[in-house]
Amino acid sequence: MSAKKVLVVDDEASIREMLRLALEISDFECLEAADIHEAYRLITDELPDMVLLDWMLPGGNGMELLRRLKKEEATQALPVIMLTAKTHEENVIQGLEVGADDYITKPFAPKELIARMKAILRRLSSEKASSELRVGELVLEIDSRRVMLRQKALEMGPTEFKLLNFFMSHPERAYSRAQLLDRVWGANVYVEERTVDVHIRRLRKALQAGDPIYADLIQTVRGTGYRFSPRDLAVA
Amino acid sequence: MSAKKVLVVDDEASIREMLRLALEISDFECLEAADIHEAYRLITDELPDMVLLDWMLPGGNGMELLRRLKKEEATQALPVIMLTAKTHEENVIQGLEVGADDYITKPFAPKELIARMKAILRRLSSEKASSELRVGELVLEIDSRRVMLRQKALEMGPTEFKLLNFFMSHPERAYSRAQLLDRVWGANVYVEERTVDVHIRRLRKALQAGDPIYADLIQTVRGTGYRFSPRDLAVA
DNA sequence: GCCCGCTGTCACGGGAATGTCACATCACTG
DNA sequence: CAGTGATGTGACATTCCCGTGACAGCGGGC
Known part of the structure; x- marks a missing residue:
C-alpha cells in the first residue's frame, strides 16, 4: 500500500x-x-x-x-x-x-x-474493501476483482480496473491527467500523460462491450482531463 | 462459544x-x-x-x-x-x-x-464449519480427506487438498500468491511465490481429470493471483 | 537397498498488458 | 471556413506475467 x-x-x-x-x-x-x-x-x-x-x-x-x-x-x-x-x-x-x-x-x-x-x-x-461499488447496473467487485454489468463480467486489464475503481470512488469530478497518473499509477512513476488517454479509451471500450450507454459514463473535459458522471446515465 | x-x-x-x-x-x-x-x-x-x-x-x-x-x-x-x-x-x-x-x-x-x-x-x-464442502457436483470431504466428483474420487496431493479446501471456503474472491502461501502453507514459511502456480496447475489437472469444466473453477486474475468462482460454473 | 509419491524450484515459451507513437478526428477561435 | 490545439484511434515493440514440463531432494513403504 x-x-x-x-x-x-x-x-x-x-x-x-x-x-x-x-x-x-x-x-x-x-x-x-x-x-x-x-x-x-x-x-x-x-x-x-x-x-x-x-x-x-x-x-x-x-x-x-x-x-x-x-x-x-x-x-x-x-x-x-x-x-x-x-x-x-x-x-x-x-x-x-x-x-x-x-x-x-x-x-x-x-x-x-x-x-x-x-x-x-x-x-x-x-468499509470499502468488503463492499462493492455500484452505478446503475454496473457493479465493481473489489474482492473478486471483477466488473459485472447485468450478471455479465466485463473484460479489462488491471490498469483499467484500477482506473474504474478510482472513478467510481470519486464521481462527478474532473481530474487532470497528472492527477490520474498520481492516484492510479502511483506517485513517482514517470509515464507520458497521453498514456492516460489510451487507457481511458480501453476502459470505454470495455464498458461499451457491455452496453454502449455505459461508455458515456467517462466524459472528456476538454483542456482539463476526464470525469466519471453517473448522473448523466440516469438522465439518458 | x-x-x-x-x-x-x-x-x-x-x-x-x-x-x-x-x-x-x-x-x-x-x-x-x-x-x-x-x-x-x-x-x-x-x-x-x-x-x-x-x-x-x-x-x-x-x-x-x-x-x-x-x-x-x-x-x-x-x-x-x-x-x-x-x-x-x-x-x-x-x-x-x-x-x-x-x-x-x-x-x-x-x-x-x-x-x-x-x-x-x-x-x-x-474453514472447518462443516465437515463437507460442496460446489455443484464437487464435494470436498474434510474428514476422510477426499474429493468426490459424481461419486468418483479425484486424486490429488495433500497440498492440493488444502488449497482446494481454502478456495471452497472462500469463493468468489481473488487472492495473491502471498496470501495463499500465508493461508494454505501456513505463516512464516519461506517458499517461492511461483510455487503457488505449480500447485494451482496440479489442482487444475486433478479437477480436469474429473470433468474439464471444473478446472475452470480456478481462474487466473492477471497481475493479482487466483480466484475460485463457482458462479461461472452455473453460467456455463 | 530400491522405488514411488510429493514437493519446491527452475527455465523456457507464448501471450497478455503496457507505454509510446503517428495519424485521424474533433472542438473551438477568429 | 480555415487554422490550431486537443483528443480519439489503431498499430507496434517491449516488458511482464503466467502455464508448462522437467528435475532433484526427501521421506516413507516395500
Whole structure:
C-alpha cells in the first residue's frame, strides 16, 4: 500500500512543522496549508487522503472549510480531524455535526493523533474493501476483482480496473491527467500523460462491450482531463 | 462459544504454571503434560482444541510427537504451536514443514501467544464449519480427506487438498500468491511465490481429470493471483 | 537397498498488458 | 471556413506475467 497523503491546515508554522515530523516518521506524506484558500487549492490539486484542520484560523475559521468540503460531492468522503483548543470545546459538537470524523484537543501527543488517524483510515478501508461499488447496473467487485454489468463480467486489464475503481470512488469530478497518473499509477512513476488517454479509451471500450450507454459514463473535459458522471446515465 | 481446551506440553513445571495462568485469564481451559507419552494420552482422551508444544523434551523431542499427530487422520487437523528457544531457530523450518501451525520463541510475551492462538482458531473456524464442502457436483470431504466428483474420487496431493479446501471456503474472491502461501502453507514459511502456480496447475489437472469444466473453477486474475468462482460454473 | 509419491524450484515459451507513437478526428477561435 | 490545439484511434515493440514440463531432494513403504 502506498503512503497516504495528509494535509495539515494550521496558521502557525511551528505546529505545522511539528506535525510534519510526526507524520513523516509514521510514513505519511505531508502537505501544509496556512490558510483556507491554500488548503482548498491543495485539496483539489493534490487529492490528499485526510485533512488535519485547525479550528481557529485567521480570516474565516475551519468550520467554513469543513462545511464546504462536506457539501461538495467530490470531497465529502474525505476524512477530516479537527484540532481544537481545550477552551473551545463547545465547538467540538458543532464540528462533528457538520461531518468531522474525529477531533483532538491541543495540546496533544503526536502518538495519539497518529493512532486516531490510523483508526479512521482502517475503518474506511474496511468499509470499502468488503463492499462493492455500484452505478446503475454496473457493479465493481473489489474482492473478486471483477466488473459485472447485468450478471455479465466485463473484460479489462488491471490498469483499467484500477482506473474504474478510482472513478467510481470519486464521481462527478474532473481530474487532470497528472492527477490520474498520481492516484492510479502511483506517485513517482514517470509515464507520458497521453498514456492516460489510451487507457481511458480501453476502459470505454470495455464498458461499451457491455452496453454502449455505459461508455458515456467517462466524459472528456476538454483542456482539463476526464470525469466519471453517473448522473448523466440516469438522465439518458 | 464454549471455552477451548488447550494442552501444554513442557517438561518444566514453572513454564506450565505460567502458561496455565495466562491461558485461564483468557478463558481457555488448560491441560498439562510433562512428556510425550502423557501428551499423547491426553490428546486421545481429552480431545483438546490446540496444542502448545515445547520443542526440547527429555526422551524424544517434540518433533516426534508432531510427526505422529500429523500422520494419524484423527489428529492431523489439530493445530500445534511450537515453543522454541532462540538458540534453536533452525528447528523452526523443520517444524513448520512437518505441519506446525505457528511457532513462538522463548522468552515470549503471554499476550502475543494468546493473540497467535486466537488467530489460528479464528482461521480454522472459518474453514472447518462443516465437515463437507460442496460446489455443484464437487464435494470436498474434510474428514476422510477426499474429493468426490459424481461419486468418483479425484486424486490429488495433500497440498492440493488444502488449497482446494481454502478456495471452497472462500469463493468468489481473488487472492495473491502471498496470501495463499500465508493461508494454505501456513505463516512464516519461506517458499517461492511461483510455487503457488505449480500447485494451482496440479489442482487444475486433478479437477480436469474429473470433468474439464471444473478446472475452470480456478481462474487466473492477471497481475493479482487466483480466484475460485463457482458462479461461472452455473453460467456455463 | 530400491522405488514411488510429493514437493519446491527452475527455465523456457507464448501471450497478455503496457507505454509510446503517428495519424485521424474533433472542438473551438477568429 | 480555415487554422490550431486537443483528443480519439489503431498499430507496434517491449516488458511482464503466467502455464508448462522437467528435475532433484526427501521421506516413507516395500
